[in-house]
Amino acid sequence: MIRFEGVAKTYPGQARPAVAGIDLTVAEGATLALIGPSGCGKSTLLRMVNRLVDPDAGRVLVGGEDVAGLDPVALRRRIGYVLQGVGLFPHRSVAQNVATVPGLLGWPKRRIRERVDAMLDLVGLEPAAYRDRRPDELSGGQRQRVGVARALAADPAVLLMDEPFGAVDPLGRVRLQAEIGEILGRLGKTVLLVTHDLDEAVRLGDRVALMRDGRLVQDAAPADLLARPADAFVEEFVGADRWLRRLALIPATAARSPEKATDDAPRLPGGASLKDALGLLLAGGSERVGLATEGSVTLTSLRAAAVAPTRDSP
Template identity: 70%
Template sequence: MIRFEAVAKRHPGADRPAVADLDLTVAAGTTCALIGPSGCGKSTTLRMVNRLVAPDAGRVTVAGRDVADLDPIVLRRGIGYVLQGVGLFPHKNVAENVATVPGLLGWKRGRIVARVDEMLDLVGLDPARYRNRRPAELSGGQRQRVGVARALAADPAILLMDEPFGAVDPVTRDRLQEEIGAILRRLHKTVILVTHDIGEALRMGDTVALMRDGHLVQVGTPERLLAAPADDFVETFLGGMRALRRLDRLRVHERVSAESASPPLPAIAPEASLREALDRMLATGATRLAAGSGTLTLEAVRDAARLPDGSA
């Protein structure tokens, strides 16, 4: 668990705090997406976890221990860090990059070699093809995968991700969000993700913390933020596609009825999103889809998209 308790930080010469009176808890094994306008304090907040930035007031705790009381080198070796642009060592090959922290921790060579291959497999890169390549020989998406493999190599309990997918193209970014998000959930890592992309925050975050001018405006599950924005700023920030974003978060199997799917209907996978189901209906002209042993209706999709105030 990571906790921020009444944390404040003002950078030298700044006319207002970068972070002001921040109280936030990130439960163990969950991902918290920090989002907000440029300069809102989200990256400063993240960097206080591994002591790259020291708070002026309050405290940050990891597993109940104040990070200010911990040796910063030991602390950082136990925290994975992924940032925009990846920061791979250009003079080292992929295997050497992934092995960075295990090497610093004194792991034996055989264990390191096995772990490198395991991590490359985990992020979808064939070790035989990629372990000896240099970063310059990789695409942006491949470099980002290597960055995640390096951050996870020593099996840290905590992962900090600062705009991790901002430097890749939109198609690659969407795929990385889905794949890396699934990996982190499977490994039960505690993650803080800083992003400017609301879609990324809603897709990857178990909770989303929206900041403005150093203050925490609202924190909650993606579904909660979409359904009940705390104020006009949150509603505006989420944009005019709240209903569609809500459908992105909900699964077909959550809205399927036991009605028999006959006559034969267009099919949709039960694990697909309701947004995908809506796209399928629009493409086929159908108002019902077969989903496993049940049926998904257009009315069920509409009900799911409808917000508590009745707007959509």
């Protein structure tokens, strides 16, 4: 759905290119997380998609079309955009903010009203309670939800998210990531996400692309990035605790042992990860914890599942 072909960009007065010959694809309906140190070029790459930045060389294709040949205004109206700090219009109500693009597209008023309420419902904001509020009456997390609702209002196939949760407090950020990630997965949107937060990248991305000095260093599934860093830079970037991060991506059922846990053993809830299983094993001092379905998890079975390739895990 989104394809970068040899794209490069050097800003005036800069000796080093911001982006240097990137080839990268975001599959239709998938989320690709772009991550890397500050100044690595990830936001520049994202802004090439909706022509806020034009490349000096190479092509950016959306749905097979070279965006260089498209009208920038028309292009931006068919691509959702969520950024840090949200960028809501402070003088407009929540409903008016969400209705921005449908209004520009000339939708009938009744259709706009129905769509606004549907989008607020989608992001967990009761329409009757929030549609007439102003942005300064909302918390950071609520403003971010409105920003997502606005980006999705015209039902774009492509969504760009540039540090979307950076202004939300840490506890609210984790919850919001989970909820928005579930919504985007359910809607089947093609998402390009820029973040500096590795946990956010591996939690939300179907793939993670790590950049350094304008170049692509590694593009991999999150579990593969953590298990098999491409070089010393990637290994340092993902950190010494990368194996613990990886456990959170693998379902506890991947470590299923056929033996039953005892009746008094701790039990994992449905949807638990290997990280959840390890925590329960350590906290309870148990040799075995029960799964929500049949079987159990032990430290031995967990260790085996943790080092196995994710694609082969049950």
